[in-house]
Amino acid sequence: MIDFTLTDEQLAMREMAHDFAEKEIRPVAWDYDRDGTWPQEIIEKAWELGLMNSHIPAEYGGPELGTLDGAIIEEELSWGCSGITTSLSANGLACTPVILGANDELKKEYLGRLSEAPLMAAFCLTEPDAGSDVSGMKTTATRKGDKWVISGSKCFITNGEYANWYTVFAKTDKEAGHRGISCFIVPRDAGVIVDKHEDKMGQRASNTATITFPDVEVPLNHLVGEENHGFKLSMMTLDHTRPGVAAMATGVSRAAMEMAIDYSKERVQFGVPIAMHQAIQFMLADMATKVHLSRLSYYNAATLLDQGRRNTIESSHAKRFAADSAMEVTTDAVQVFGGYGFIKEYKVEKLMRDAKILQLYEGTAQIQRLVIARETLLPRKADAPVTV
Ligand code: CAA
DSSP: OOOOOHHHHHHHHHHHHHHHHHIIIIIHHHHHHHHOOHHHHHHHHHHHTTTTTTTOOOTTOOOOOHHHHHHHHHHHHHHHOHHHHHHHHHHHHHHHHHHOOOOOOHHHIIIHHHHHHSSSEEEOOOBBTBBGGGGGOOOOOEETEEEEEEEEEEEEEEEEGGGEEEEEESSSSSTSSGGGEEEEEEEEGTTEEEEEEOOSSOOSSSEEEEEEEEEEEEGGGGGSSSSSOHHHHHHHHHHHHHHHHHHHHHHHHHHHHHHHHHHHHEEEEEEEEEEGGGHHHHHHHHHHHHHHHHHHHHHHHHHHHHHHOOOHHHHHHHHHHHHHHOOOOHHHHHTGGGGGGGGGGHHHHHHHHHHHHTTTTTSHHHHHHHHHHHHHHOOOTTTTTTTO
């Protein structure tokens, strides 16, 4: 059965998230963007309301919502500000490998920390020389007695400066390519160094840092999943989280479309509101189609996971379509505003800057196409595992 009707619980959750975005995020979003401020106050309020960590299972103190539930929340919050939403939702990226692969003791300790207090965690995969090419990473983890010693540096780490703990991917067998990567939890107080805070074009309320692990030691049981199985764990994680990025992109597109609609009804040129001109109507129509299809694509990708099915291609379809659409919709929204769209006072330009990163993080638009091409040319088994 195909049914796009949300349950009463999902509708109530969507309303709560929208209300939060409208009252707590929107009014301050442009100030946070201008100053690049860390949204601590908003994080604390969102955490209190249960709008963070939706993915954490109940036995570790979380609300154990489904992937679709979490994505619906992300669309609404991103309608308010996608930068602040990146800060609020990045725990999901850091926790997914833990939920998929960690032992019970690790889950209790580290997922429990996020359930007990408004703390942050960060997902550390990317390195200066290993972005799209994950298996080119140079960070190493070496077994020494009863410890793992982790050495290396990770860049573009969301929430890196504020994280209480890190999910870190490192080479445990340098000769084995993608089959020599493992995943670890590294608590911040193990000696992690925050090297660089990035000054970004958009999503300026999110924190992006370089994180260095200078021979940091963690106990042997801080290995997440099996040794040398970290690459697949990272790919499975991205299958889980890309629908959320698509949902965020949908929220950004929707916000831009609404601004363009409101402005087109007010702005008079050639004696009529510009909404009366077909040239503008067609731009608004294309925006509406893109918002609609972006939402359907993330609903589909998220629902498959909630049904326990693999969603690799659908996840990439959703991420690439919704992110590309967000870039197009926000650019067209600026166009509807004409010269005013280029002026910060009119606010729509922030959405265009924010949209850009959606085509870059959690796999570029090109990587999504690469995944789609591979899955189309050489489909993997539909019953391939979705957990490790
Ligand atoms: N699920 C399970 N297994 C998978 C998988 C998936 N989705 N995708 C690939 N695999 C398996 C393959 O079956 C293969 O298995 P075998 O070893 O058994 O053969 C293995 O993994 C290697 O797969 P590939 O040959 O496809 O690997 P590749 O090196 O060619 O890489 C890639 C594939 C798609 C390019 C991948 O590297 C990729 O997704 N790159 C982008 C990384 C990315 O998204 N980075 C963003 C980091 S997160 C972020 O943005 C930070 C932030 O804070 C926001």
